[in-house]
Amino acid sequence: MKTDSVFTSRILHVDLDAFYAAVEQNEQPEYAGKAVIIGAAPGKRGVVSACSYEARKFGIHSAMPVSIAKRLCPEAVFLPVRMKLYQEVSVKIMNIFNEFTPDICQISIDEAFLDMTGTDRLFGTIEETGMMIKKAVKDQTGLTISIGAAESRFLAKLASDFGKPDGLHIVKHGDELGFLDQLELKDIWGLGKKTMERLTDLNITTVKGLRDFNENSLKTIFGQSAGSFLFRACRGIDIGMYETAAKSNSISNETTFQEDVNDRDVLELVLLELSHHVMFRALKENKKSKSISLKLRFSDFTSTTAQKTFSHYIHSAEEIYSHSIELLNSRWNGSSTIRLIGTGLLSLEDGNKPEQTELFEDAFEKKKKVEKAVFKLKTQGEKITKASLLNNKIKPKKE
């Protein structure tokens, strides 16, 4: 068996091709070879979550408004997102990866880094390893994946993108700059629309061109963090991708209305439902928080957020709701029309972390118990609707 010991570390980035669309085509063979678009229903507000390669030929891409996708390709198959199904397939595929290495870092439903360092005696060269993984996934699920290999996560991720679909691209030791210079600046991970605009203003249009700027200039122009990122990215220096454990966690739920709203009753009812969702998820994940956030987006698409941190933990949906209302009142004059409303918990902590409860202990303990009881019933499949929710729903419109 050949070995390629020239690799000091062997990182693979594995990415499922057009994942949601491919799963749907796999499940429903009559859609194979067709333009399939997963997302909001045509005619409704929403965007494309994912689409098949056949649909991409029409210029359709994810995050595009569905209304435009419909115009570009009226004959496409439009399907709703079936997240649960994709989750199941995702788990299956991650288990396949696990047969090749225990060192897996899953970064989204359809992507993972596999550290294959030191596995050459087991699986052969990086090419051979990549081909084996691709074959295993294809055989066991019928889905195709793209793999990028390099000595760093950053380059491996760019390489898998470069080879899409059904790709296997290897960035060889010593060829990092050669690989980067084949890419368009916009294809660099972490370089979004705004930064691209600023780079264009500075007459920087290529990865090579970006390398002409020294680190200090970039830090002065873009700030410490972004400047340092740009300097390293265009040189293929590891940027420490996904290496730091996420420190602040949050849970939020939001809704975009089909038509803009300025009816307080509607906003409050939706906020109540969202508050219950958020609290339910927090309990399910055994997290607690002292901070609440509210998000609003107005008809003109401008957004605002408001947040408040308390000295005690938030233990009930009612608390989220009532504080959300306060934040709503601080941000909304009652006349402008609202497109989106959302609420959430910030800076989550371990739910088991002991807490100091002083004054309102009794009231909080009571609420906590009620919430936990409701949660328990919900998870047992009982349909629980809070009395207040029910009342709100049947409450007659303002006289």
Add this chain to the structure above:
DNA sequence: TCTGGGGTCCTAGGACCC
């Protein structure tokens, strides 16, 4: 053309304390 939903990280300013 008209823009979802769920996240993370960074920045900058203000409050407050030492």
Add this chain to the structure above:
DNA sequence: TCTGGGGTCCTAGGACCC
């Protein structure tokens, strides 16, 4: 009386990613 500098926490907004 007016004056520092540093540290931490909170808040709002922005950029980016999947």
